[in-house]
Amino acid sequence: MIALYRTGTGPLHRLAAGPKLLLFAVIALTLSLLAPTLWMLGAALALVVAVYAVAGLGARELGRQLWTSRWLIVIMLVPQLIVLPPVVAVANTGRVVAIILLAAAVTLTTRVPAxxxxxxxxxxxxxxxxxxxxxxxxxxxxxxxxxxxxxxxxxxxxxxxxxxxxxxxxxxxxxxxxxxxxxxxxxxxxxxxxxxxx
Known part of the structure; x- marks a missing residue:
């Protein structure tokens, strides 16, 4: 889920750690406050795909991060499906997964000491x-x-x-x-x- 640094020369690699962390915090907070709708989920997933593309990480890395998160997705989604409407359950889970994938993009493009x-x-x-x-x-x-x-x-x-x-x-x-x-x-x-x- 949270990955360690990969070398690269993309814009996200070149961005300083401070602004990158601040930007991630703002995005994560915004996603957390948005109403759980399919529109929010679509926007969050589009943002994740765009970040991985701009960072030069590619679809394969995004798929690997998703596969690594599969059990977490199941553990979050199943209980919510029992007590919440399906759209809300899927949107809530998708929101958390999007934040996790964005956090992984930050750690993939930023050295831990930075x-x-x-x-x-x-x-x-x-x-x-x-x-x-x-x-x-x-x-x-x-x-x-x-x-x-x-x-x-x-x-x-x-x-x-x-x-x-x-x-x-x-x-x-x-x-x-x-x-x-x-x-x-x-x-x-x-x-x-x-x-x-x-």
Whole structure:
């Protein structure tokens, strides 16, 4: 879902991290506030396709990001279909998927240190009120680098189940993923505590 940097020379690669993050935040907020209609969904998907085209990432990369997000789409869509009208459920899910795909485009075209530096610089004003921009930058870096790790856990679980000939079930997938993720978070917390980060 959230991918790591790919080299390139497109306009999105050349755009500085600060304006790129600000633009993403504005788009994400706008998509979040729009009414869940098929028009909104169409506009969001058209925007995603345009961003990937302008960034030089192409349809293949967009398809790969969508395929990586498939279980998240299912987990979001199915419960909403039970309690909401189909149009609203599909539009809500599409809105979140569009934001995820745009976030992936940002990380595909921006190096992690540049994202962290821009975040710390942008939050520098919070120091007056006791904020810690460096800590926010660290949390952001951990989030960006941990998401691919958790995706790797999911792949390992699916491959292990396939090797045993077990059928894919939500419970037999989610529980091991949760255990592995919590163990990873615990190890990460111990490593940070050993280095004096609270």
């Amino acid at each position: 994202v962290i530096e821009a975040t710390e610089r942008g939050l520098g004003w919070t120091r007056r009120f006791g904020g810690n921009p460096a800590l926010v930058g660290l949390v952001l870096a951990l989030t960006i680098t941990t998401i691919p790790v958790i995706a790797g856990f999911a792949t390992v679980i699916r491959e292990a189940q396939a090797a045993r000939g077990a059928r894919m079930r939500l419970t037999t997938f989610v529980v091991p993923l949760l255990v592995m993720s919590l163990r990873h978070a615990d190890d990460l917390g111990d490593a940070l505590a050993a280095r004096g980060v609270e």
